[in-house]
Amino acid sequence: MKLFYAPGACSIGIHVLLEEIGKPYEPVALNIREGAQFKPEFTQINPKSKVPTLVKDDGGVVTEYPAIALWLASSFPEAKLLPAGADKLAKALEYTDFAVATLHMQGFSRIFRPANFAPNEADHAAVKAKGEEIFKKGLGVFDAALEGKDYLLGEFSFADSALFYVSFWWNGRLGNELPPNVAAHYARMKARPAVQRTLAAEGLS
Ligand SMILES: N[C@@H](CCC(=O)N[C@@H](CS)C(=O)NCC(=O)O)C(=O)O
Numbered sequence: 001m002k003l004f005y006a007p008g009a010c011s012i013g014i015h016v017l018l019e020e021i022g023k024p025y026e027p028v029a030l031n032i033r034e035g036a037q038f039k040p041e042f043t044q045i046n047p048k049s050k051v052p053t054l055v056k057d058d059g060g061v062v063t064e065y066p067a068i069a070l071w072l073a074s075s076f077p078e079a080k081l082l083p084a085g086a087d088k089l090a091k092a093l094e095y096t097d098f099a100v101a102t103l104h105m106q107g108f109s110r111i112f113r114p115a116n117f118a119p120n121e122a123d124h125a126a127v128k129a130k131g132e133e134i135f136k137k138g139l140g141v142f143d144a145a146l147e148g149k150d151y152l153l154g155e156f157s158f159a160d161s162a163l164f165y166v167s168f169w170w171n172g173r174l175g176n177e178l179p180p181n182v183a184a185h186y187a188r189m190k191a192r193p194a195v196q197r198t199l200a201a202e203g204l205s
Helices: 011-021 065-075 086-112 121-145 158-173 180-190 193-201
Strands: 002-005 026-029 053-055 061-063
Touching (some): 002 011, 086 158, 121 180, 158 180
């Protein structure tokens, strides 16, 4: 397997899952600030120009965070990343998609890339404020979901990797406070050897 990632980007969550699995893989860092994702060498692999992108051993390509996470969890059951049963599996996908599609794409993207939402610079402060509102509301949902639990599904699953990366952005990168249950989850995640190896590999520890 080959993982295309950018240090500190959302791909860090998939990087964590690969470290949890512990099978051989090749991490390939893309400099997305310099536009490596738009170069033909990469667009012929993923025309959407996004990380994470996973190339399987059979040469097939998996894109989109929830799909990659689900594929990894299903393909390596011994890593126990896949919750058993339809109800828990649906919950894991629900949490993963909420972190990626709402907190990341709707919230964090507004905070980090306001120009993608409003061409007029005068509107950027309002766009960022909306992003923060979306992000904080989402963290509140995760905080309630974690009440009385160590991980989102009780046991560790692929969904925790998605909450980890948005927590890392909010707290680790922006220095904002996390609500108590999410803060405890983030601390628990950072204590996992797989997370520590990933942070070190991405030059973030
Ligand atoms: N919907 C995608 C989002 C991936 C995404 O937005 N990745 C960002 C990094 S966090 C990226 O590759 N950005 C490069 C760009 O937009 O040019 C997923 O679930 O994987």
